[in-house]
Amino acid sequence: MARLGINGLKVGILAIAMLGGALAQTLTFWSWRVEDKEFYEDIARQFEAKTGIKVVYTPYKNTEYNTILASALAAGSGPDIIHTRAYGGLAQLADAGYLLPIDAKQVPGLSKFPSSLLNAARGFKDDTKKKIYGVPFATQSLGFFYNKDLLAKAGITRLPETWPDFKAALAKIKAAGIIPLANGPKDGVSLEQIFGVIGPMFYGGTDYFRELTAGQKTFVDDGFIKALEETAALKEFFPPNYAGIGYPEGRTLFTNGGAAFFVTGGFDIAYFRDNNPKLNFGFMPAPPLTRGGRTYVPTFADGNFSINAKSKNIEAALKFLSFLATPEFGQQFTEKLAQASAVPGTKAKDPVLQQIMEQTGYYGTPFLTLVGFRYAAPTGTELLRSGLQRMILGQATGRQVAEEMTKGVATWYKPFQK
CATH class of the missing domain: 3.40.190.10 (Periplasmic binding protein-like II)
Structure with missing residues (x-):
């Protein structure tokens, strides 16, 4: 009986350790938005409270970010979540195979984004043009x-x-x-x-x-x-x-x-x-x-949230992108950063920003x-x-x-x- 008790204890400890490991799962997130560090760290805390998945946000100087990111990706490393530029900036990474293609089944909120914004998250080569490689974050x-x-x-x-x-x-x-x-x-x-x-x-x-x-x-x-x-x-x-x-x-x-x-x-x-x-x-x-x-x-679309194709935490990364595609995130982005979130339907508290958003809806080109x-x-x-x-x-x-x-x-x- 004592041996069974010990074995049971070992199994319990192992289960707790496995559970703790799952709860301690961590995603790394790189960006050039140094000025938004406080905002994204708050978003990371909200996401962790919902999912148990931790997100570590690391911003680099705008002028240095592209070089640092490109070097890491070329070496087969880099973060799980990548703040990517839009249009040609993203296409260069997608065409090189560095980004994971995603769809509305994996990230449900994508289905609500207009094609004009999703086009900023596509590759440029023939075999990447139809795929989407990120969730647009701002217009x-x-x-x-x-x-x-x-x-x-x-x-x-x-x-x-x-x-x-x-x-x-x-x-x-x-x-x-x-x-x-x-x-x-x-x-x-x-x-x-x-x-x-x-x-x-x-x-x-x-x-x-x-x-x-x-x-x-x-x-x-x-x-x-x-x-x-x-x-x-x-x-x-x-x-x-x-x-x-x-x-x-x-x-x-x-x-x-x-x-x-x-x-x-x-x-x-x-x-x-x-x-x-x-x-x-x-x-x-x-x-x-x-x-x-x-x-x-x-x-224009300002950029995207993308996933490193070599991430070892794809499932968790998809959950994070799904959260970043929700109205809940989009409204916070618009209010706290005084910028227009790409998530459809958000409203601005700043009267000038709201005016811009409305006029863009009428007159955008x-x-x-x-x-x-x-x-x-x-x-x-x-x-x-x-x-x-x-x-x-x-x-x-x-x-x-x-x-x-x-x-x-x-x-x-x-x-x-x-």
Whole structure:
């Protein structure tokens, strides 16, 4: 009887150990979102309370993340959960076999995501294009943020309703001794964003994007060229000594109340509020060419939550992605990070963010160079940014830039090779 008691005790201890091991299962999660560490650690605690699965969130500097991740994956290691970029950034990893394809059976919430967002989580090679490799985590939209107090100071009592009216307002603001636009051309990011905001009304928005990506048109198009020219022409409203103004400098200038407008995305709302709580700002899309004309808000998926194809914790990782695809997570993401979650149906408490989300629903169009042409080098983004910088310096025309973009992208984009 004593021996049986001992054996029973051993079995009990073994069972407890096995149970403890299951409860102690840990997922590793890498990201570039250093500023969101507190949020994701809270999400990890919520998930552990529901499932008993622990998640360790490790963020790296944005500028170092891609290199660190690529090195780890190439060595056959890396985290279980990977914060992946969207479109070309994800496709490079998926095409290399580093990411696990998922579907709505494994992650039920995927069935509620629109195809426009799921397309940001697909590969680029023929054998990966139809598969999904992540749960989209955020949508971003671009437009003109404006300082209400500076507009009032310049005598602008109502927002311009047409593009000619908008340029006239910029001239009036400049004449009042106020910097009209905080953006500058130093790093090219702001130029691409300005083009993304005003370009659609010249080249035709989503209709042109579809024809372009299908190879029915190229960048050598009158509307596209006009959009390039209008973007470069805004240099007269940039800050003094604008050659030294890039995205960070422009953001700081606007946040500190130094310029009337700044072209950026909803992702900067939290920055504005955290760094200048008194900033009285709003958001507006680029006004149409004519009164009552078509309005566009360029939008894109910001990235995805993906699973390492070599993870040893696939089942647990799928449970975590399923949680990240729920309205419960999406609502917290939108409220706490002041960004638009990709989970359908979320609402924002921040009035400006909610306005952006609503206008995106009405007027959304793909942010052309990111959504369609960042899959290989030279990317459409690289060619656009450098081309606009040269236009501002008087070293290239809009047609030359459009021709260079077409030729460059055609080296890897099959529809352009017809």
